Amino acid sequence: MKKILLLLFVLSFSFSSCEKDDICDANTVTTPRLVITFYDYNNASAEKNVTNLSIFGDGMEEAVTYNGSTLFNGSTVSIPLKVDADMTTFHFILNYGNANTALVNEDIIQFNYERENIFVSRACGFKTNFLLDPTTPFVHSDAATPDLKWMQYVVVTNSNITNENETHLAIYF
Numbered sequence: 001m002k003k004i005l006l007l008l009f010v011l012s013f014s015f016s017s018c019e020k021d022d023i024c025d026a027n028t029v030t031t032p033r034l035v036i037t038f039y040d041y042n043n044a045s046a047e048k049n050v051t052n053l054s055i056f057g058d059g060m061e062e063a064v065t066y067n068g069s070t071l072f073n074g075s076t077v078s079i080p081l082k083v084d085a086d087m088t089t090f091h092f093i094l095n096y097g098n099a100n101t102a103l104v105n106e107d108i109i110q111f112n113y114e115r116e117n118i119f120v121s122r123a124c125g126f127k128t129n130f131l132l133d134p135t136t137p138f139v140h141s142d143a144a145t146p147d148l149k150w151m152q153y154v155v156v157t158n159s160n161i162t163n164e165n166e167t168h169l170a171i172y173f
Helices: 003-014
Strands: 034-040 042-045 050-057 071-073 076-079 089-094 103-119 127-132 136-143 153-156 169-172
Touching: 003 071, 042 127, 136 153
Parallel strands: 034 169
Antiparallel strands: 034 042, 034 076, 050 071, 050 089, 089 103, 103 127, 103 136, 153 169
């Protein structure tokens, strides 16, 4: 009987030191990206696919990658904002890599925002939510070599960037 009690005591003591695994679940909501939807300038309610678009962060040599490619073709794109600064600048280059350089057109958008760091869990750490500046959420400019802006109109549709389930910015071209 003493052996059984001793065995139970040893087993219970060995399991008492187990800890919960610190693994961040893949379904945990993390820092959201800015969701941009492109629309037809002549038909404001119709989404419009943009072709051969590359988006470079300011000072970056490689474009943001989408599904293994730096060229984006579609009507909606998500881009990351800086979590360590209150401003991020992106270069949107339409027809990037086209042999006919007259078709390549670059617009620059600087996003201004506030950040809120939120503790998710010990395993996942923090996530950052963003709030676009209410007076100057963005500054839209042309490239260093002016070639007319390809983006005709830019509008904020949701200034609170807390998830990626909705459009935050609409671009009409």
